[in-house]
Amino acid sequence: NAGVTQTPKFRVLKTGQSMTLLCAQDMNHEYMYWYRQDPGMGLRLIHYSVGEGTTAKGEVPDGYNVSRLKKQNFLLGLESAAPSQTSVYFCASTQGIEQYFGPGTRLTVT
Amino acid sequence: QQQVKQSPQSLIVQKGGISIINCAYENTAFDYFPWYQQFPGKGPALLIAIRPDVSEKKEGRFTISFNKSAKQFSLHIMDSQPGDSATYFCATSEANQGGKLIFGQGTELSVKP
Secondary structure, eight states: OOOEEEEOSEEEEOTTOOEEEEEEESSOOSEEEEEEEETTTEEEEEEEESSTTOOEEOSSOTTEEEEOSSTTEEEEEESSOOGGGOEEEEEEEESSSOOEEOOOEEEEEO | OOSEEEEOSEEEEETTSOEEEEEEEOOTTEEEEEEEEEOTTSOOEEEEEEOTTOSEEEETTEEEEEETTTTEEEEEESSOOGGGOEEEEEEEEETTSTTOOEEOOOEEEEEEO
C-alpha cells in the first residue's frame, strides 16, 4: 500500500516551458487536492476534485490546469511556467476527513 | 485575506519543556480543526484534530485547546522531545465544501537537547 505518490520529485524548468505533475493514490479515495507550499505562507489549495471526472478551483488556480480522468490519478499541468510558480507542490487525498499527503515535488522555474 | 493566522512563526524549546502554537480563525462556519506535522523533505501528516463541540482533546503528549467564542485554538506539546522538531500547521475546514483545508502559515519548532 503505497498511499499517495508523486512524480517527479524534482524538476527545473525554464520560463515558458510546460510540464505535468502526476499524483497517484491507491486508497480508493474520492477526493484529491493539489497544494503549493511557500515559505511563510503555509499550504495553499490550487485545484481539487471530489470525484472522477470532476475538478474545481481552489485559492490559487491561475496558471495551472488539472484533470482527473481516473479515480486514482490527479494531474496538475503548468502550460507556461513562470518564476512565481517556483514552489513545492503537494498532492493529497481523502475519503472524508483526514487528508493523506504525498512526498512533494520541488519545482524551480528559472 | 488570511482566514487562519498562526503564531509564532518559529519556536525554540528546551527538551522537556512545553511547546505552544496558536491559531486564530475568522469564519464561524468552520467545523473541523486539525493540526498537521511536517518533517523536512516529507509531506504533512495529521497529528491531532478537534471538532467545535469540545474544548480540549488530548492524545499522548499532544493537546488541542479550543476556544469557540474567541475563535482560537492551540496545540500544546508536553515534555517536548528533539524528535518533535518539525513544522506544524493548523488548518480548518467547513462542512460540505469538498473537504478543502485552509492552512495556517506554519510554525517551525526546534527542540534543543
